[in-house]
Amino acid sequence: MDSKTILIVDDEQTTRQGLQKTLEKWSGGKYDILSAADGPEAYELFNKNKIHLLISDVSMPEMDGLKLLSKIKENGYKPVVIIVSGYPDFNYAQEAIRLGVINYLLKPLSKQKLIEAVEHALKTEASLERTSYLEKVADDKLINVDTNHDHSNSAIKEAIDFINNNIEKPITLKEVANTVHLNASYFSVLFKEHTRLTFSEFLTRKRLQIAKTLLLTTNLQIEEISFKVGYQTAKYFIKIFKDYEGVTPSKFRKISELEDAST
Template identity: 55%
Template sequence: MYKRTILIVDDEPRTRQGLKKTLDTWANGEYQIITAANGEETIEIMDKQKIDILLTDIRMPEMTGLELLKVIKDRNMSPIIIVISAYSEFEYAHEALRLGVINYLLKPISKKNLIEAVEDALKAVEKQERAGMIEKVVDTKLVDVSAHNPSNRIPIREALDYINNNLKNDLTQKEVADHVHLNPSYLSVLFKEHVKLTFSEYVTRRRIQRAKELLMSTNLPIVDIAEESGYKTAKYFIKIFKEIEGETPSAYRKNNNE
């Protein structure tokens, strides 16, 4: 199972080991706590593995903490960052905040303040991951449907709700039209007018959206995800998924769950 990793960067061995010891005791094996003595070592580590939380000293020889943060930002690495400093000069704090730091701890750091800062950072990691997942699975055309807000047309709102709640089942335009007490041809016209997609396009996009959510959040086999998303065969599901997403469901899962 993946363990979140916390990296402590400080050029003073005693400080580095003291922080590690405190966090090791607090983590009780639940998180991986590792250390680096300088910026160069930090970059080497981050090139090889994902770092969830970075605690870094501001003042270090050769590469300062702020220079390290700039390199990380330039490389599009996005750990949650906590800065440690014995200096309370405003410009350091100001520059650190500009570089995406969420907390600024002044030495000497109490165990309580350190643990509180790391717990806050863990919440931020989870929030960042949820936001990333939503961004990856969202279908902009479906977002547009919500933005157009067709709720002023009650039959359309009811039709959308019925589709969304029955994605796993066979869905025909006639069945949905019967549910909202409309002629199927009239529903088709209303649907295109208010949803900006045909009935079948909307159903397909909602099914693929459901599949993406399951691929990202579960370990279900592809055949089960196909069934949960309303497809009778995995072969047909894979074909439709690839047409819309440009890759197979397996590739999508692998690329988005690194």
């Protein structure tokens, strides 16, 4: 997994360097810690790097912390944010909450309080990232099947397990029916009754869900992915993928990469 990047923005050099030193020592190289002296410099860093966590002072010349946050959100960047202020201000805090800031810390910051806030923020960021990923690969109809899997007919459970374990191979309804010792016609009716999907649709949706995962998490070529999910030709895989998802596998991957780059 790629290293997370934390950006510290503060026009006070001593404070900025102190925060950076504290976090570099705490992270032990696990995270990339960047810093900027003002809003414009910070915004330039957003254009060049994927920032996962922003720690910004509120009061800065030219572009204060809240204006910076507003600008990056307008341009599609979605880091988790901690705002730091030298004095309590209800209006600042209220606006920070509106902009989605997850913590509002007051100076002077103790090392322990800073680290606790950063750890909490990174857990939040990871949770949001997982949610975004799941939304991209989720299939509501398969979720319903998986939810009811434990309560399903034993033959259907066995059939689904067989499909999951042999997804890279050509699979036929008759083959699976034989595996669970049922007549093919009866198995077909039973499968739809328990899953609300035909055998063919379930198999296709399962293959495409795994394909989407591979598109998002690997650099495998489209042809390699098609073979891994049981399609004998990339051309047919691309056709089926587009029929279900509305875009080709390559387009799906590209759109997801652009979305990730802007978050």
